[in-house]
Amino acid sequence: MNLKKKYLKSFYRRDYIVILLGLSIYAISLTGFLIPYKVVMGGLGGVSLLIKYSTGIPIWASYFIINLLLLVLAWFFLGRKYVLKTLFSSVGLTIILNIAERHITVALVGNETMAILVGAIGCGIGLGMVLASNSSTGGTDIIAAIVTKYHYISMGRVLMYVDVFIILSSYLLFQSIEKVVIGFVISSIIYYAVDMVIDGSRQSVQFFIFSPKYDKIASHINSELERGCSVVDGVGWYSQEPQKIVMLMVRRNESTSVFRLVQRIDKDAFITQTNVTGVYGKGFEPMIGTKSKVDG
Template identity: 25%
Template sequence: MWSNYKSDIYQFLVVTIGCAIFGAGIDAFVLPHKLVSTGVSGVGLILYYLTGLSVGTWNVILNIPIFWAAYHWLGKRVVINTLYGTIMVSWMIDWFGFLQYDMLIKDPLLSSMLAGVTTGVGLGIVYRVGGNTGGLDPIALIVRKYYGLQMGSINSIINGIILITAIWVVGIEAVAVTLVSLYVYTIITNKVVVGFNQRKVAFIITYRTDEVCKAVINRVGRGATIIDGIGAYTRTPKQIVMVAVNLLQVNKLKEVIEAADNQAFILITDAQEVIGKGFTTPLVPTPIEHLVKECETNAHYVKNREL
């Protein structure tokens, strides 16, 4: 019985922590300088400046029709996550309300940057465990599901309207400073969701596939995938060795490839996330001789195969 609810309890606990960080960031760095935000919370901030009713209260009120829409079109599970996240973030914003009166940071620009960091970390933590805090996320999901529009485009259009409206309430300078906060928030949120362990993927085009594979396996400690290709100009068959590594292994990888084939063409690009043995799960030890033998055998066949 406990195992059935363990993951849910963990999710709700992490969402609570994320909402607390988000709420503290809003009260400490956004409200003292009368800055704004995007999404439903941004509308709540505008209405708070106009009426004096708390941001948390407005956030709950504005999300009521969103709850109904999410239940009607997205299902019960989404509603539960949305309801909990919305209530928790609204409560945290009001609970940390005392921070807005201390003016911790005098400079509005620096305050907006710290707002981006704290709110980005908070919501990043929430998103990382599959939670959400209501607002535009369910709306974007519904529109994408039934009309095929991309969530990023939907959010951008709505947020643009909110920021333009905010100019008449807080002024263009406050909105301009808010853009800095939003930029920092976007970067931090993505970093928290994806993780700070950035991975790289290398594509090595070589005529010496055997030597390159041996070097990658023996000296870098990573597996590889052989992809067969053809040169566009010469129409000469070539083989591409694909390798996923972490940042600390990039220089080592370039070094061993240079030693194995100094004529190799190397393309190294970012990987948002790598899932599998050796990265998200422990690498099961495999005899190195077997890996090398398999690499040597597959180098002569037109197929893609992971070693």
């Protein structure tokens, strides 16, 4: 089996279990803690909540239909690889939400404040487990990915704009500033919990990879991860022998892919991973002091 086929099978059995567990935690947190108190949040989940509150259509149904349309767009604008990567979690969440909505019909906690806190943390943990397993539930992530592909703006900023719009839209339904504020609080807690699960609030990580197979590693980083990297010269001070070092920056949720790629090429490779608080340039954040076209 060649390296390319091995990479396409990089979702180990353990990953599927973790993804399903994360989706289950998210679905239970949403249906058992948040829905009974008619609160809203960002993302496609927030859109589905608004649809349910206003029409009674189950969350799983609206989520599935909207996500299906977004996946079709992703197929044309982002490619087959992105869709296949997202499909398992999207379908899985639809099924689990269907089951959860049919079996959880009352609030699991009687205190509203406690329910909102537990629900938000649970949703964040569940989504974090999915992202940490190198997957995605799609939704507004697809919109952000399409926008960032054609415009010089960070994905995080696009997601923020979309979430703000969704949460503010809840005012049209509830006519309540309190609901809007609670929506922002819930989304903030979810994002924080996601960051904690996938190891910190940093946006990007830096890798230094030491391996005699540096050329293969660098080539596969370019072709499979579609990330740029640099090969720099170094000297092992103990051995006094020259060596090549692969250096690259990736998003935090791409770290797992980097480790797996290196491991299958050279199990004895030496890798260091460093948290990076700011990465600016193509594929990351805009340069400080500059404005993107979208920002005006």
